[in-house]
Amino acid sequence: MEGEINLKKLAELLNISISTVSKALRNSPEISKETKQRVMELAEFHNYIPNSFAQKLKSNKSQTIGIIIPEISHQFFTHVLEGAVAEARLRGYNLNICISNESLLTERNIVNNLMRNHVDGIAISLSEETYQRDEISHLTALLDRNIPLVLFDRITSNLACDTISINDSLNAELAIYELLKDQRKRILYLSGIPNTSVDEKRKDGYFKAIRTKHRPLVLEMNYKEFDAHEIVKFIKSEKVDAILASDELTAVQTIRACKIEGFRIPDDLAVIGFSVGNLGKHYLPSLSAIDQKGAEQGEYAIKLLVDRIENDLEADPINIEVDTNIIHRESTLNYAALKKIN
């Protein structure tokens, strides 16, 4: 046998037509039992795999969904992938996982590439650069071509498409209320992922909650350029006694810096961060955190997309808000209480 086995070769070997082989393999009711069996057996024997390019060319459907995440350092996005992978398998779609590395150019190239590959739909969490520059023509191009698009987590309201997110603003607000209830008076919002929709919303929620009570304190410091010295200086000079951090990496790096300086967590300084991952879960003290429901966001993104693809939805964009909650852990309990728990 030279080259790959295909329908033509199977047909020749069986002395029947290509059409019959094709129909037999697809278990068409047109074909007799005996023929089907002969065909199936030979196909099995030769390990026949249909050429998907030919099938896709014919059907013009790729049975593939593209998912674009902006980065992969925060475990949140790996949770999203886990949810998306599971749901895609369930629904019988391939998942094409892409990473934009927070770059608009890369994101654009990815989208073009996915279009060239005729994906049936795309789920995306916007890159920092895309959001900051509000350059979304590569995404409107998708909508123009009627390719279903779902934004998750890092979204924008400038696109008429489905979205999945948590209520970032409300969750920040609730976190601040908890800290206020604990008599914290100098509460800092520490922004480690500037230029993202979620950061802005979290900041908004913080402002809303804090304004009635105290003067707001905001510090912006990208988690990639975390400066332990600067953060400690700020906390000391502003007498910060609690922090709401925009993300897990920022929260944990802050706890570390402060513990080295002799701060007791949570006694001297309480910390809550957005996102639950291994980093915060296993830290000592473990990090109190707002669960962003990564797996659910990934799962719902695929669900929505498949429903759109298969035309099970109304035309109007759907905006899903995933329910969430605060996980209370050691970084907001005091050690006395902790002793009793463990």
Add this chain to the structure above:
Amino acid sequence: MEGEINLKKLAELLNISISTVSKALRNSPEISKETKQRVMELAEFHNYIPNSFAQKLKSNKSQTIGIIIPEISHQFFTHVLEGAVAEARLRGYNLNICISNESLLTERNIVNNLMRNHVDGIAISLSEETYQRDEISHLTALLDRNIPLVLFDRITSNLACDTISINDSLNAELAIYELLKDQRKRILYLSGIPNTSVDEKRKDGYFKAIRTKHRPLVLEMNYKEFDAHEIVKFIKSEKVDAILASDELTAVQTIRACKIEGFRIPDDLAVIGFSVGNLGKHYLPSLSAIDQKGAEQGEYAIKLLVDRIENDLEADPINIEVDTNIIHRESTLNYAALKKIN
């Protein structure tokens, strides 16, 4: 304009033949400058994107590489992805990222799917189940079809294909020598990822180094079912004074459990773990670790694969061992020394 734009429609609009349009777009020297320009302009105007299915059907090349990782909780594998993504982009290949979730069945489905999609090559780190049951027929099937295959990190010698790895055994050995030099006498090898090639090799290295000096101590405990109580009990009863952990999650969970029990790290207990990620880097104490060079492994895997695909290599399998080293951090230094460093 109804439906998608394609060569035929462009040709009609321009009143020239499909062949000429095709050649013009591929910038063929056969075509005149003027024609090329007319074609390019119209294509641009209509946002023409060639149908990749048709192109791939014709060329029988997908320009795509599949990469399969077993899980995504350990940051090591996200490092691999980062390296692979960058190298694939550089070489002009698409990367199809897949996750087997440590399941043989899933891994097999992924491989079949990648085959159906005619990927030009596959890079894989074996799932736990695949390795444990030594069920590799889905991978030999690739070799039978002359589809280039590269194993990375979690490899097996039962496949005649290229491999990328670090010297797990030697690195474990060296780590133990360091602990011995520090006068540690009761050194435990803590295995959090049982049934993987890397775990076995690390254990081998541990045995090799420890045997001449002390009685070996091995404890197997999957990182997913980490039991703080049990580990502490073991450490106390065996008077363990140092640990080599097979992975970062296991190492960090152990440090946490022991610190809560009052152990001073590293004074009472020194810890080294395989793999460098944010978890160990930001911990307090930060985790001394063997760098598994995730990004390099991903990068080399793609490099090798592309070289194979483009026939730039000899037939014999190539086994690359990536150089690595121990990152000395706080979990193996004592705090007095640490004070001076910071």
Add this chain to the structure above:
DNA sequence: CTGAAAGCGCTTACAG
């Protein structure tokens, strides 16, 4: 320099 024709490997409406 341009174009007609064959072919990549499938699927399916149609004929028998």
Add this chain to the structure above:
DNA sequence: CTGAAAGCGCTTACAG
């Protein structure tokens, strides 16, 4: 129940 034929959208050897 089986098969001949057209077509999915490209590329390219060949003819002019």
